[in-house]
Amino acid sequence: MNNEEYKGLMVFAEQREGKIHPVAYELLGKGTEIAQKLNIEVSAVVLGSDLGDEINELFYYGAEKVYSYNHPVLADFDLLNYKHNVARLINEVKPETLLIGATHLGRSLAPRIAAAVNTGLTADCTALEVGDEGNLVQIRPAFSGNILAHIRTTTRPQMATVRYKVMQKLPRDPSRKGEIIEKEPEIIESVLKIVSKESSGGVNIAEADVIVCGGRGVKSSTDFELLQDLADAFGGIVGCTRPIVDDGWMGKEHQVGFSGNTVKPKLYIAVGLSGSPQHLAGMRDSDVIVAINADPSAPIFKLADYGVVGDLYEVVPKLAAEARQRS
Template sequence: MAGIVTFAEQRDGKLRRASLEAVSEARRLADALGTTVGAVLIGSGVEGLADELAAHGADEVYVFDDAALSRYATEVWARAMAQVVGDAKPKAVLVPFTAMGKDLAPRLAAKVGAGLLSDVVGLAVKDGRLEARRPMYAGKAYATVRWEGDPQMATLRANVFALGARDAARKAEVVKGTVDTAARARATAIHATAEGKLELTEAQVIVSGGRGLKGPEHFHLVEELGGAFGAAVGASRAVVDAGWVDHQMQVGQTGKTVSPTLYVACGISGAIQHLAGMSTSKYIVAINKDADAPIFKVANYGIVGDVFEILPKLTAQAKAYFAAKG
């Protein structure tokens, strides 16, 4: 029975990267605690994904595979997870901090009587128990928190926990389960507004634009740099509220929380609410004509200058660089 259980979210038969990060982190913690890792896979025709979870460190994969599970329903997913938690009695349960994870984790925590820490950005083992680091007050401060009792349950911010080395030779025991699929509400269709676009929360590179772009007719400058980098494109709330771009591109306290390897902020002042959504990015590059803009306080590299001059040059350089690299 697994000592740490993770929720392995899949979409359209593909595991989300955040699920693999959760399994990788569970593996690291389990090794330190001397216990095992279980991953819970729920869906229709998903059993084949168990190998990928094993390759990232799962010892056991609990599979609920049923045609009636093709669409997410909070109650059913929470019921299946609670069944596993009830049987395995793990020390910890880790769920990715994705839209689905945010919906599922509180219900599961209530069902199994667990304390839940959300949006955790660091985990460590101290005296045989877990210790978590999580942002508070929209990222103005970080708290180190411990749980009382088991299971210690957390949702993990995407892109913060490193993927472990993939080992295709690793095998997991597959434990098949069945769950009552009755639900008072379930998703009947998914209307993807960002068809073909990179998902911000999973992107390794993000180029974001703010009010410094002056108007929607100039936002293509941000999109072109994003295109050259193969990046996802984000925005500040100011430009979302002004109707230049869709709300799903908003980064920040009331938008998406992102943590890419590289975040390029173009004409964004760096208000605390924007920083709340991106300050855990590994490298931050800011382009702003105001040398005193708060974004420079969190930036690793800053360019004090005009986005209208700098963005076309950066885009041309990036295109030339990647073309030369092949």
């Protein structure tokens, strides 16, 4: 493989039900920053069916070129067809870097593309930097989140999946324009047949503006109602630490942290949780962090903007009542 042949940075733009997933905009923001340093082009690839004006959003958030595949089979995530067509595009266009959101879809697609084009993949990055000779330094937590591994890929493209809510998107600018390149998809026989679509009814914690997150200080699953009440008072949702999920008290979709969700709400209220490195990895970029903990030496207080040392069973109901009175 001749690495010199590979140029530019490409973002895989995931879409669901015809809407681009916001992680693609975050990747375009980071991609633009990298591209400006290296003086290269930022492109996006999107697969879907009749996406219409939605494609322009990719330009508004920084793409200079969009490779668009339009076919009814591509409306939903069809793993084999997605992998086949993106791999073909890579072999044709030869981007030096390919970034994919570390969503459920991205985590499933990225390793298959990497195998198909015979390159490496760094999964679940939380930061990206430009290193020596313009190489992409892919940074991700390792060893249970206790160290940050800096990884370089010697093959091309350099492929990374990146967590949602860790990169900054550019401000949306509808005056930005770019070139749409319509690509003819090659549809292979698929094993996917969608019989019906059901809502999981689960929460989307990554999108919440206010999160009240409970840890092992909460003594029983029913006591989480106190936290729900506080969350309702702020119009927020309840999250939890991993032991709470391990005990079966809440679903994994509520878990915040290294092996759960990364969140960046406007207000994060940490209740009865210590602030382990694995937990902090998922919430440290929240705008305002409030911690309620009985132990003044709990590590969460080092990160918190506001701290209440006290028993959550006394503090949480008072805070909820106060929030209700003021709203």
